[in-house]
Amino acid sequence: MSKCEAQRLEEVFSDPAVREFGSALRRALRLNDDYASLMEFEFAETPEAFADALRRFLRRYETLARRYNLRRPSESALESIVRLADDYGVRMIRAALISHALCRAEREAEGGEQ
Amino acid sequence: MQFFVTKTGLDAFDTARAWGLAVLLNVLTQDEVRLQDASWAFILEPKGCIPQNAQLTGLGSWVTLFNAVDVQWDSVFVTQRGRQEEKKGQVRQILETQLHSLLSDLQRPDNLVEIGSGENVPGGLEPAAFKGLRHVTKASYREDQLKVSEGHWALSCLGMATCGTYRFSREAGQYRWLVLLPVPQNVHFNYFRDVQELMRPSGLRYIGVQNAAAHYSVQLTEQLRRRAAAQGSLQDRFSAILYFTLFGTRQQVKPSQGNQLNLTPLMDAIQEDPHGTEAMLKWLDYCFRLGATRGAEELALAVTELVMRWDLDAYEKLVKVFVRFIARNQVRYDNLPYERTLLGVMKNVKV
Numbered sequence: 001m002s003k004c005e006a007q008r009l010e011e012v013f014s015d016p017a018v019r020e021f022g023s024a025l026r027r028a029l030r031l032n033d034d035y036a037s038l039m040e041f042e043f044a045e046t047p048e049a050f051a052d053a054l055r056r057f058l059r060r061y062e063t064l065a066r067r068y069n070l071r072r073p074s075e076s077a078l079e080s081i082v083r084l085a086d087d088y089g090v091r092m093i094r095a096a097l098i099s100h101a102l103c104r105a106e107r108e109a110e111g112g113e114q
Numbered sequence: 115m116q117f118f119v120t121k122t123g124l125d126a127f128d129t130a131r132a133w134g135l136a137v138l139l140n141v142l143t144q145d146e147v148r149l150q151d152a153s154w155a156f157i158l159e160p161k162g163c164i165p166q167n168a169q170l171t172g173l174g175s176w177v178t179l180f181n182a183v184d185v186q187w188d189s190v191f192v193t194q195r196g197r198q199e200e201k202k203g204q205v206r207q208i209l210e211t212q213l214h215s216l217l218s219d220l221q222r223p224d225n226l227v228e229i230g231s232g233e234n235v236p237g238g239l240e241p242a243a244f245k246g247l248r249h250v251t252k253a254s255y256r257e258d259q260l261k262v263s264e265g266h267w268a269l270s271c272l273g274m275a276t277c278g279t280y281r282f283s284r285e286a287g288q289y290r291w292l293v294l295l296p297v298p299q300n301v302h303f304n305y306f307r308d309v310q311e312l313m314r315p316s317g318l319r320y321i322g323v324q325n326a327a328a329h330y331s332v333q334l335t336e337q338l339r340r341r342a343a344a345q346g347s348l349q350d351r352f353s354a355i356l357y358f359t360l361f362g363t364r365q366q367v368k369p370s371q372g373n374q375l376n377l378t379p380l381m382d383a384i385q386e387d388p389h390g391t392e393a394m395l396k397w398l399d400y401c402f403r404l405g406a407t408r409g410a411e412e413l414a415l416a417v418t419e420l421v422m423r424w425d426l427d428a429y430e431k432l433v434k435v436f437v438r439f440i441a442r443n444q445v446r447y448d449n450l451p452y453e454r455t456l457l458g459v460m461k462n463v464k465v
Contacts, residue, residue, distance in 0.1 A: 009426070009460045013453075029441060042434065092465060095430040099460075102437045104450045 012088055013096040017080035020073045021054065022100020024061055029101055032064045038101075041094050047085040050093065054078060115164070117220045119156040122227050125374065126356050127240040127262075127270050129297050132156035134273030135220065136303040138209065141175045142168050149298040151353060155223070156298070164217070170210045179276065180206055184310060189280035190271055192238040192291065192360065193367045201236075201271070208268040216265040233267035234259040238293065239274045241358040241369040276306040279313040281326070290370070291360040292326050296334060297374070299353040299381075312337050318406035321414050327357040327375050328421040329402040335380040336395045342388035351381050379424045379462040387458075394458035397451045401436065404444070413439060420459075429463045 012018055028034035037060060040053040058073065065072050085093045119135055121128045132149060135158055139147045145162030170176045179185055180202060187205075191198040209216070219225050235243035243260040262270075279294040294313055303309070312334045320326040334352065342348040358372025383391045398417060405414025416435040420428040433456075439445050 009429075009463055009465055010457055013457065013460060029437065033441065035441060038434075038437065091426060091430060095426060095433060098430070098433045098437055099456045100453075102433055102440055102450065103453050103456050104447075 008088060009092055009096065012084060012092055013099055015080070015084060015096075017073075017077040017084065018093065018096050019100060020077040021057075021081055022097050023105065024070075024073050025057070025097060025101040026103075026105065027068075027070060028057070028061050028064055031068060032060075034060055034064075036060070038098070041097065044090055044094070047082065047090060050085045050090045051078075051082045054081065115160065115221070117158040117160075117217070118223045118225060119158065119220065120223070120225055120227070121155055122229070124235075124240050124242050124260075125297075126274075126293075126295055126358070127235060127243070128156070129295055129356060130239055130270040130273035130278065131266055132158065132273065132298065133277035133295075133306075133309070134269035134271070137179070137272055137276050137306050138170075138213075138269065139164070140303060140305070141170065141173060141179070144175070147303040149301045149303055151297070151299045168213070170213055179272070179306075184307070185275050186278065186280050187271075187275045189291065189293075190238050190275045190278070191236050192280075193236050204233075205268045205271045208264050209272065212265050212268075216269070219265070227266045228263040230261055232261050232263040235262055235267065235270070237367060237369060238280075238291070238360065239270060239278075241360075241372050244369050277309040279310070279315070279330070281315055283320070288361060290323075291367075292320075292323055293358050293360065293372075294327060294330055295356045296352045297354040297356060299351040301350045301352070318403065320406060321411050322418075323357060323359045323371055324373075324375075324422060325402075325405070325414050325418045327355055327373075328418040329399075330357075331355050331375050331377055331380065331421060332395055332398045332402065335377065335384055336392075336399065338381075339384040339388050339391055339395060342384055343392075348381070348385040348388065351385070352377050353381075375422060380421075383458070383462055390454075391458055393452060393455040397449075397455050397459070400449050401432070404439070404449075410439070410444070420463075424462050424464055426463060426465045429459070 025037065028037060037053070037057040040056060044050040044053045061072065064070065081093065117135060117139070119128065119132045136147045136149050139158060139160040142164050143160045143162030145160060147161070148159045150157045187202040188198045191201045194201055237244045274295065277295065281292040282289065283292065296309065296312060313330055314333070316329060316333065318329065320329065334355070338348065338350060354374040354376050356374045359370045360367050361370050398421065401413055401417040404410050405417055413435050416432040420432045
């Protein structure tokens with residue numbers, strides 16, 4: 001295994017933009033059962049299609065954010081994640097994004113460790 | 115004093131011989147035996163000395179090997195039903211009478227196994243020993259049994275009976291024997307039950323042989339991780355798990371599928387950080403356990419694929435499937451992985 005390449009998935013996972021979108025996806029799935037976005041991410045093959053899927057996700061998320069007064073992913077995070085998809089490929093960004101959706105939130109994790 | 119088990123290319127036979135010799139040396143010296151895989155051979159080095167006129171007959175630990183219920187002689191000779199006791203006695207007698215010649219032969223690095231004469235290698239030990247698998251038989255079914263010299267045959271049977279794992283269960287709708295054997299890379303062997311303990315049956319309902327082998331590999335790694343965490347560093351390394359299945363036809367037992375599962379990514383992970391990998395192994399184990407429940411076969415397949423391949427495709431598939439299980443409320447909150455758990459998994463994923 002190329003250690004250098006393996007580190008890239010961890011780097012992408014730890015990227016603030018991926019973390020921001022990942023947290024939003026986690027909330028969207030748990031509070032709003034937003035599987036449509038999940039499916040759209042799964043079907044996106046090119047960076048352009050992935051960027052479109054992210055924008056559609058943001059539109060759906062807006063309703064949820066208003067209802068629960070949640071923080072929205074920033075415009076700069078969107079630009080950053082699209083750039084990452086260009087650099088690393090859609091599959092890696094998608095895997096990192098969905099990983100955030102399935103794990104415990106940072107605050108929850110800290111609480112769990114106490 | 116070093117002993118060499120020169121490889122023949124028959125993976126299960128070679129590995130079983132190495133374990134068999136380790137058991138034999140352990141009984142003779144009553145001390146630790148170091149096993150190393152040097153690619154062309156397994157090199158064994160007992161810590162203690164072998165007494166000048168060493169005899170196996172009468173040694174308590176030797177007698178135990180043939181009387182204990184957890185030594186799986188019947189399973190090794192599953193293809194020779196009705197003659198299992200006779201074969202077990204034959205192994206004992208050969209090793210007792212040929213001990214000194216066998217040991218002096220194994221001290222030469224150029225010792226080779228004579229193939230073509232001697233005893234038939236049982237199919238329950240080496241799947242390649244079955245007729246029709248080594249050569250094209252065309253229309254006539256004339257291939258002979260795989261015969262090897264008596265001493266090596268007895269060693270391999272001893273190794274498989276003590277360190278192999280046999281599990282008879284219903285998998286994918288059919289009753290099968292699942293046979294597993296860990297391949298040592300650098301192991302300190304103290305007692306055969308230590309090896310058996312690494313492959314303790316889980317009692318789960320697996321959906322196939324790969325699924326079972328992958329779960330056993332995670333369990334073995336967790337046991338080694340615990341030892342590494344307690345001792346400060348990883349003492350024993352295994353390179354792979356050999357696995358194959360046998361199924362009963364009306365009259366005979368036949369092999370179906372087999373392969374080996376590479377343990378290097380998991381071994382590297384626990385060597386690097388024995389404490390930090392605990393959460394990762396726990397989560398993988400949870401995926402296997404959840405995957406063994408009815409309706410969760412997709413998760414079982416996804417986690418099996420990851421443990422066998424460690425690539426981005428397999429990782430992506432697993433997280434996608436797992437998130438669907440969360441969505442269906444099939445995963446309790448306590449069983450959700452932490453970020454650091456997933457980072458531990460990602461460290462092993464090759465892109």
